[in-house]
Amino acid sequence: MIECKNLTKIYGSGDTKTYALRDVSFSIKKGEFVSIIGPSGSGKSTLMHILGALDTPTNGEYSLDGHEVSALEDDELSDLRRNKIGFIFQSFNLLPRTTVLRNVMLPLLYSDLSSTEREKRARECLKYAGMEEKLFQNLSNQLSGGQMQRVAIARALINNPSIILADEPTGNLDTKTSHLVMDALQELNQKGHTIILITHEMDVADYANRIIHIRDGMVEKDVVNNPHDRSINFTF
Amino acid sequence: MKFADLFKETIWSLAGNKVRSGLTMLGIIIGIASVIALVAIGQGAQNSISKNIEAIGSNLILVNPGAQRVGGVSQGGGSAQSLTVEDANAIKSEIENIQAVAPAIQKRSQVTAKGNNTNTQILGTTADYLTVRNVTIDSGSFFSDQQMKTSAKVAVIGTTVRDDLFGTDANPIGQTIRINKMDFQVIGMTITKGGSGFGNQDDIIYIPLNTAQHYISGNANLSNISIAATDQNSMTDVQQQITDLLLARHKISDSSSADFTIMNQNDIIATATNITGTFTILLSSIAGISLLVGGIGIMNMMLTTVTERTREIGLRKAIGIRKIYINLQFLSEAIVLTFLGGAIGIFLGWLASLAVTHFISALTTSISLSSIFLAFGVSAGVGIIFGFYPARRAANLSPIEALRYE
Structure with a gap:
């Protein structure tokens, strides 16, 4: 499903040339829950941008669902992001002063769906992400952090994407809410969604079935993980 | 969509x-x-x-007395006492393409009536003034030749004067007004011409020219002569002829030392x-x-x-x-x-x-x-x-x- 071959990303040129990624290769199968973990500066953000089709590699190949991404034009990348990838950001990135429903429907803008169909889908996704129905018409800035991230998850799901890409989804949340959001992601994975999680926290990465460690722009190790039972692991 | x-x-x-x-x-x-x-x-x-400006009259040529010089010091335009009724008559009889000539004496004066008073323009003139300046009588009549000759104390008033002295809807005809401590009978009122402030052409009282010479100014000198040419094209020519005529009558050979000034409406419009x-x-x-x-x-x-x-x-x-x-x-x-x-x-x-x-x-x-x-x-x-x-x-x-x- 995801095929990365010798991904290399170089910033700058000449003397200031820095390698953000060097020859990174791995593949991810449908239905996997993969954590990409590494300290800051390890290149995991760059990797996430390339996997999310927000950026293209300097060298190497990246294919998603059989599409070669590294050769696409700007508009084709936009279409790919809209149809194949659901984003969950650290800072939620919801439109302020905008209702929950509108936020979730945003990726459907300029699509051929009717507005009733869009709203129907948005409601389904919100329920799926565990949002209470009475909050659907609330403005996004009236929500708590956990609620905001659930709205963001619903937004990521709306186009029924091939992969869900979560970039430090718990970075702005307290520990308790973090675990609630991670539980929600784990549940999505159990329902069949492919999830790629980028984080620098081990106990967040621990929710995944596979952990790819990145250091200095290279894959340090790629290990199978047995997610711990959360009820036992609550130690705070 | x-x-x-x-x-x-x-x-x-x-x-x-x-x-x-x-x-x-x-x-x-x-x-x-x-x-x-x-x-x-x-x-x-x-x-x-x-x-x-258009309301002043059409095809208008205006002759004003020039500046009087006392020992080489100019007293300002209009101060010379150089224009006479004879000048006006000469213009009327000797120059072609003229519709009407109106000699005038102008003076501001305090006017009272029934306890109201106003300071307004007194204008002594002849019936030709109506033609030259596009003035129309609203009610009553303008002075007759008889009243002109006998220096009758009659007056035709503008609407602003009527408003000031009698009130907006009053009928002023037959009423008496006092100008310069003398009683004048109002015999007519003009139609409103518009304009305001210094341009207000309704703030005026018309009296016969002779009356003005006898009772208001006390001498025969004119404040100005208004002439209406027959059409716009002849204005420049008429203006030149009047200049030549007046220079000859005043026995002045050099036009630069003329004791009068002459301007036509086009000049005013241009200014x-x-x-x-x-x-x-x-x-x-x-x-x-x-x-x-x-x-x-x-x-x-x-x-x-x-x-x-x-x-x-x-x-x-x-x-x-x-x-x-x-x-x-x-x-x-x-x-x-x-x-x-x-x-x-x-x-x-x-x-x-x-x-x-x-x-x-x-x-x-x-x-x-x-x-x-x-x-x-x-x-x-x-x-x-x-x-x-x-x-x-x-x-x-x-x-x-x-x-x-x-």
């Missing part, structure tokens, strides 16, 4: 940020409204001045046009400055708005909305803002012009289409360029950079 989405997204985005939208529109509104109102006032002033032209330039500069300030306001607001929204643009890009739709949305937001603000601005400018017309009776403003187009064009242009260009730049950023933008 796509166009409907664009439209809804635009309206929602503008309505969702009422303060931001309102402030942006305010700049446009003020810019456009002030330009339209100022230009309308300028045009109105110009129209009202030329209307006043007035000059003055109103300057006036219009002044108002246009003020309007131009408001347009500039308004434009900078719009630019400022648009730039701030787009900078603020860079993260939003980044998000839209990241979730896969194509660049063209982002550009179109910002373009249509700018267009809606400028057009809405423009419409309100035009309406307010129009309202302000109406208010000026309503509250300042002397001025009837006139809105010019070109000022609307200019004001709207500049504001809309500035609004759209500075609403669209920075948004386009932001949409060209990579979504990662735009999302990180603080």
